[in-house]
């Protein structure tokens with residue numbers, strides 16, 4: 001997730017047992033140009049593995065050149081092609097989900113990427129089509145498999161849907177029945193129960209969680225617990241406070257002062273939702289201007305949670321969806 005799955009967040013999610021993490025999507029052009037910000041986004045540490053670097057671009061040549069560089073220089077566990085981004089700035093250039101409008105180009109991109117990646121497996125993430133009149137997921141999945149991709153992720157909404165409506169999980173099932181490569185289902189998993197339901201309803205090989213992890217990285221542990229037949233850990237104030245502390249420390253170690261403050265506020269805003277008193281804590285964090293101030297409020301919240309745990313009902317609404325737009 002752009003703006004979210006940076007190094008600190010990936011480390012945190014790995015600690016909560018996620019199977020694979022991905023970088024934020026990076027521009028193939030940006031990689032070729034050697035932009036400092038882009039190059040920083042693809043760096044990772046061994047404790048993040050297995051990790052995929054996700055790339056978007058508009059031409060087979062540029063995408064392949066960037067992938068050859070990434071495969072050689074960073075040796076990620078996989079390279080993921082983004083055919084799902086609906087953001088106008090991206091699709092205007094023919095990248096992201098614009099590829100769903102040109103399956104011949106998509107074929108060339110996947111073929112060139114697989115060749116350029118060498119030993120590194122290539123996977124694809126896509127939406128179901130450009131709009132409801134052009135659902136191409138099944139056709140595209142066949143092409144993607146034929147061109148040598150090793151797995152594909154489907155977020156079954158169209159580009160024109162953006163994040164509205166519901167993800168049509170029946171399309172994940174249909175794609176799974178169409179191809180032999182592993183299919184990763186994505187869309188509208190907000191709880192561990194949702195993840196199990198997606199496995200059951202679609203027969204997918206794995207699930208991908210995006211918005212459901214904002215302020216809830218423990219969802220991966222909960223999914224693992226349910227998959228192994230156990231009971232999912234209950235979210236409680238101590239878990240939230242401990243995770244806020246850990247996340248803040250990871251951010252502080254990795255980023256500059258200004259970025260630490262901004263990103264801490266962003267994530268803490270997501271963590272502090274759905275329990276009495278949350279708004280008050282959020283206000284305290286939003287008023288912080290320095291990392292020392294954030295540190296102080298994190299410490300206060302941590303102490304408060306550890307001493308008054310039962311007084312805070314941390315049971316968040318099960319269907320709470322974090323609106324990121």
Ligand SMILES: Cc1cc2nc3c(=O)[nH]c(=O)nc-3n(C[C@H](O)[C@H](O)[C@H](O)COP(=O)(O)O)c2cc1C
Nearest residue numbers: 001002024025125155187188189209210211212324
């Ligand atoms: C803030 C944000 C950033 C995202 N960035 C990316 C991205 O860089 N690459 C990508 O493939 N999908 C990205 N997505 C889409 C998600 O991966 C996912 O397909 C979509 O949110 C549906 O899954 P969900 O219901 O679990 O959120 C992003 C979504 C959000 C909310």
